[in-house]
Amino acid sequence: MKARLLTALIAVAALATGCAPPPGPAVAPVVLTASAETVDALVDCPELPGLPTARCGSIAVPRDRDAPANGTIDVGFALVPHTDTTRPGLGTIVPNPGGPGGSTIDLAGTLFTEALAPLLDRYDVLLIDTRGVGRSSALQCPALDGPARVFASRQRQRELIGRCGEQLGDKIGDYSTNAVADDIDTVRATLGLSRLDLLGVSYGTYLMAAYAQRHPEHVRSISLAGAYAVNVDTTGEVGAAAFRRAMRLVCDRTGECDGDRVLTDLAALLKRLRAHPEKLTVDGHRVDLDEWQMTTVAGRIFASRPDSGAALALARAAASARHGDLGPARALVRTSLHASAQIYSYGPLALSDAQAWAVTCHDYPRDFDYADPVGTRVREYDTAQAHLDDADFAPFSAAAWVSRADYDTGACLNWPGDATMTSPFPAGSALPDVPVLVLSGDLDANTPIESGDAAAAQFPHATTRVIEGAGHTPASTPEGAAAIVEFIRGI
Template sequence: MSKRSLAAVVAAVLLVAGCGEDDESSAPPTTTPVAPARLSPCEVPEIPTAQCGSVTVPLDRANPEAGTTTVGFTLVPRTDQAQPSLGTVVTNPGGPGTGAVDAVGHVYADGLKPILDRRDLLLVDPRGVGRSSPIHCPALEGPEMVFASADGQRAAIGECGKQLGDKARYYGTAAVADDFDDVRAALGLDRLDLLGDSYGTYLMATYVARHPEHVRSVVLSGAYPVHTDDNVAGGVAIAALRRAVGLVCERTTSCSGDAVLGDLDALAARLRATPVPTDLQYEGKTYPIVLDERMLAGTVGKLYAGSADVDKKLELARALAAARTGDLAPVQDVVRAHLVELASIFALGPSVVSHALLWATTCHDYPQDFDYSDGAADRERDFDDSVKRLKTEDYAPFSPTAWLSRDFYDVGACLDWPNDPTAGAPFPKGTKLADVPALVLAGDLDANTSTTSGKQAAAQFPNARFVEVKDAGHTPTSTPEGAKLVMEFISADR
């Protein structure tokens, strides 16, 4: 797309993981009566033709007594009303926890404009964020969560689960996919062209699994599979980081990939042994932080898990070179900038991005290296044992512990989450997705959802087309080449 604005930043905080076990969350969709939607003009930033509506859906389709929630959406009518519609494109920008309407609706409306003369654009806020009954947790409010240690963040996330109570289990991706289908039915649409970025690729694959008869095509950009034998946030991502560092240096001729990785290895070892207390200014207040290996891993990982901003990557290379000579100030500046960016995202609130929904979905859907039915001590033991089994050399230049606990990619984030017997992947492992037209894009500079992850996502479909986009970060729809591929694919005769 021609611009990404908030979409690029928010999607970059995505937690990516592998597979879950079969359980109630992967049950077949339950048909529920859906009344025709009523649309009315509404205010959506930079989309003057927006028509808005909502549907009421069960919190738990298998248990109507659990209550209902509201799902809000916006339909952007095609610009050429003199001719019949060629279809409806429905998008999701990632997350989980990111809204689609007010957060990034204008990004899609602008980026897809060349094909929206004959196609309508449908923006649906996932349950729990934006115009879809947003949820929030007092435990996650304020920037302290972003600046905290891994233990501090995990405790806050666990407290959020307790604050959500019984409702914490109702925000899995399977439920969201069924909500999207209820919106489709309420609008009287037959088949959809699905476009998912980042977590949106997980959501759209789930929609294909649950509602294949209503899919005309699907595009997954910055994709990862619903099931994998490898932790995508771990070994696959760090290998992609090493590759991307080399590619940036090679293409710019401004650094040596080996030297940058060597500097990073040396600094990680130094901070592993001796963390450096420092401080950070945010919104007029001073916050104490600790520059340790985990914080360094989070910063470096984010720089290679967002847009392909080569200037920032070269700034990091220079900061690491300075650290080699004993000057940590440039690295501290890069880390502070990273943390301020994250804090600024979540300060937007649940009308745009819901921190509570991020963890409600993550802790429900993604696999855990422990059993939710166990007590705290057993959970910790099983999790620690799983990390100890990893090969240190596979995670260079970081330790496995630092890389796997970084920021919001922390694979131990749900250690304190309340027991959820319904938790699990949105469809069973081994499910064969329908043979629908599928395009999967990956950026060769993306260490979030890498080329390896993209190929695994493509393999979910019988005949998906996979394309690695040169010089693209996370997600390739932000590049001219990626946008062109997407629009050509959606526009093809079916």
């Protein structure tokens, strides 16, 4: 299970200029922006005060392109035209902020345009809400309305996710990444664009790879931040190793802790909570403070923007627990759950939890077969987990790390079966030989450096870069953000 919180939405805000472009294959100049006639045919977007020049539109696309009789979904988009009308445009940048389940237009649109400001004189920015989110027929199910899932136990979360799938009925197969990629291409064709500069953040790196595989002739360049490959799972020991690396780096750079001591203390805290869990009240909800909950909270610290304060708070909480005081650990859990609940309170016009799981349960790798009944799936899953070695996941147990909330490899155990549920494309599929930049942060335990390398390896030629001090995603640092801007400018 890959990243699903909207941690990427604030990551694009720090994009700036200042770095030389990484090398890439030469591409002949070509005008790629929308025509004046196309822009005029769209409507003003008064509800987007942060994007005063944006022009909005919506198109109807089939829910299922293989079954047109099943009806349509509206796909909303906003085009921010380039400002220098005295010269031809140089390109159209199509960003996606990740999730899945987050609105590109209303939550991230202003962030993207502010971040890409140095390019906006010659480049259009095309913001597209993915189907099921925001302006694109927002999807919801009663089981996942509001933030209640955030406070539920692991088993209860799995039950709620499965119930949502049941409530979606025959819609469960309509929200694949490939369907979203085809929606993007339909918008591209509607606006008369030839090729696109794709910019993916977190889940957006997965989406843009799928678009490139399906529509290679319409790709001019690809920028990926906080990336992972389509057929590589990031939730295993590679993430736990990245957590250990990140914790040691924070301690070394701040001088306020010893990384190895923190990891030892954290392992002891988790062992204690595994043997003696307790109850905690958070925002009126009774919550289990157990090994799984503490692992979830610890993992989130290196699954977002760099936050040395939160990392040091974890270090202090683990040290206090060594002396018998769980107070700081309780406070850390309360803070984390409260913040997550706020995110999931946005609603499907900004964040659709239903769409997020419809994508996740459709596309991502799993250790069970949807053709089997739930009981058999659970046995298949448990058998696969039994082969994991706790030593590879230290200071966590393997079971807790791979099942932490929002990254739970068993989250879809109760999801209704569907024969269409598979990866967007098979391993080894051809992707276009276009300029590709992949950025990774050395403090990212969500899509770590190794995941970025795997994402780059999908393409014939890609430039990789590790940004020191960056978390998930590296676009949240001036250095990483500048690399994206200058990469696009230098093509």
